[in-house]
Amino acid sequence: MRGFGNLIDGYRRFRANQSTATREQWQQLAEGQSPRAVIIACSDSRADPATIFDADPGEIFVVRNVANLVPPFEANGGRHGVSAALEFAVTQLNVPEIVVMGHESCGGISAALTGRFHDAPAGEGGFIHRWMSQIDAPSKEIARSHGTGKDAQQLLEEAAIRQSMANLRTFPFVADREKRGELVVLGCHFSIRGGELWVLHEAEDTFRPVSID
Numbered sequence: 001m002r003g004f005g006n007l008i009d010g011y012r013r014f015r016a017n018q019s020t021a022t023r024e025q026w027q028q029l030a031e032g033q034s035p036r037a038v039i040i041a042c043s044d045s046r047a048d049p050a051t052i053f054d055a056d057p058g059e060i061f062v063v064r065n066v067a068n069l070v071p072p073f074e075a076n077g078g079r080h081g082v083s084a085a086l087e088f089a090v091t092q093l094n095v096p097e098i099v100v101m102g103h104e105s106c107g108g109i110s111a112a113l114t115g116r117f118h119d120a121p122a123g124e125g126g127f128i129h130r131w132m133s134q135i136d137a138p139s140k141e142i143a144r145s146h147g148t149g150k151d152a153q154q155l156l157e158e159a160a161i162r163q164s165m166a167n168l169r170t171f172p173f174v175a176d177r178e179k180r181g182e183l184v185v186l187g188c189h190f191s192i193r194g195g196e197l198w199v200l201h202e203a204e205d206t207f208r209p210v211s212i213d
């Protein structure tokens with residue numbers, strides 16, 4: 001078969017590895033889903049939530065986009081993909097947790113920090129620029145105070161996670177459920193080099209590595 005970038009070999013392994021138990025699991029999943037968390041992750045091929053959380057099908061409801069951004073609640077008639085996914089997961093599936101997961105060496109964050117696609121037309125970086133303009137304020141502030149090197153990149157990756165968490169809380173169905181203790185909003189950052197997950201402790205506003213014991 002042509003195309004698929006040799007992915008069909010992986011599909012054949014996936015089929016070959018299916019046990020009777022797995023087949024039964026698929027049968028059950030066909031009836032419905034009850035994921036334990038929503039993960040907002042980057043589209044980056046190195047930061048795959050299912051791999052990082054060792055999650056099986058049905059376990060996590062994943063929304064991926066450039067730089068794992070959540071735009072604020074806007075009922076303006078736009079085609080809001082992230083909002084639609086959130087609305088479905090939270091109000092229809094009653095998922096009890098939302099996790100915003102950023103990652104090291106994020107290309108979207110780098111574009112925002114350096115302004116690389118500033119003034120680029122759509123199709124030549126313009127879409128990326130427009131999408132990343134959501135974090136213009138922290139991008140400019142961090143570029144001004146820390147430049148555009150590795151430390152600044154990490155700071156902006158973390159700032160974007162905080163902003164997405166704040167934006168999540170502008171959705172009434174998120175804020176209300178969180179207030180009632182029915183929903184938890186979390187932020188974390190995946191370090192690709194170390195394969196480590198760092199979680200934001202909001203009370204102290206610090207990211208700390210998750211213990212692996």
Ligand SMILES: [Zn+2]
Pocket residue numbers: 042043044066067068103105106107108109
């Ligand atoms: Zn990324």
